[in-house]
Amino acid sequence: MTAAVLMVVAALSAFAPESATVRPRPARRTIVVDAGHGGRDNGMHGPIGGGPPIYEKNITLAVAKKLAADLESRGMTVVMTRKTDTLVTLGDQGKIANEARGDLFISVHVNAANTGWKDPGGARGYETYFLAEAKTEDERRVARMENASARFDTRSSGDRDNPLTFLLNDMMQNEHLRESSDLAQTIQGQLRKIHPGPSRGVKQAGFIVLVTAFMPSVLVEIGFGTNPAEAAWISSADGQFQIANAIADGAMEYLAHFDRRSSASSSANVAAGRSGPGAPR
Numbered sequence: 001m002t003a004a005v006l007m008v009v010a011a012l013s014a015f016a017p018e019s020a021t022v023r024p025r026p027a028r029r030t031i032v033v034d035a036g037h038g039g040r041d042n043g044m045h046g047p048i049g050g051g052p053p054i055y056e057k058n059i060t061l062a063v064a065k066k067l068a069a070d071l072e073s074r075g076m077t078v079v080m081t082r083k084t085d086t087l088v089t090l091g092d093q094g095k096i097a098n099e100a101r102g103d104l105f106i107s108v109h110v111n112a113a114n115t116g117w118k119d120p121g122g123a124r125g126y127e128t129y130f131l132a133e134a135k136t137e138d139e140r141r142v143a144r145m146e147n148a149s150a151r152f153d154t155r156s157s158g159d160r161d162n163p164l165t166f167l168l169n170d171m172m173q174n175e176h177l178r179e180s181s182d183l184a185q186t187i188q189g190q191l192r193k194i195h196p197g198p199s200r201g202v203k204q205a206g207f208i209v210l211v212t213a214f215m216p217s218v219l220v221e222i223g224f225g226t227n228p229a230e231a232a233w234i235s236s237a238d239g240q241f242q243i244a245n246a247i248a249d250g251a252m253e254y255l256a257h258f259d260r261r262s263s264a265s266s267s268a269n270v271a272a273g274r275s276g277p278g279a280p281r
């Protein structure tokens, strides 16, 4: 062997034990699962044109419970914002998530067609949102619909409506923009494998529920409760299990991406005691 080759071999062997130790360990992550609406806030109801009536709050809770069980079976710690038919005031979901030091926040919702549309009962499909300024009228429509839950907040406005508070929260959530967008992509991609309806894509809008959770956060519209076929599917135990499983697959896929991306800097993060995507960076 030439001296140059020997030097390369020596250099490689010097790195080998190092690279073995920085391989990310499968960390136990905390995932916050939010069942949209609840209590006095029914969310949307449907379907249009007959069929068994549904209320969004019941479907989101059933799916959120299945999602929580699925994630726990994969070794995740799960915190649910609600486990019963109760109202969690909009914005408090983020507080729960922050106090739990969540790594990810996933809010489950059901979409509703605008009755002014040409064929509102015909609208189908699923979409996953991350927090950023809405770019289309349809994104603004969904944000208006979900943010309307704020009307159930009977507390005095105080900090909640303070523009500075909103701005600061928005800036803190902005830190996670790229991560949230990736999480939305992986969830939407997994739903595509099982959902009978069309993919409406990854979208962005200003949701109050997402602005207060300081971690990668998404809101999933699992289908249109206004469409009779989709309302039946998202109400069925089988459909709910499939949706929950796909969302869990998406979350795990995102965490694998995150671990790969951060493996280079993992030593520093581990030394700091936090290595999850929700950890301050």
Ligand SMILES: [Zn+2]
Residues within 6 Å of the ligand: 036, 037, 043, 044, 056, 108, 109, 110, 146
């Ligand atoms: Zn909703």
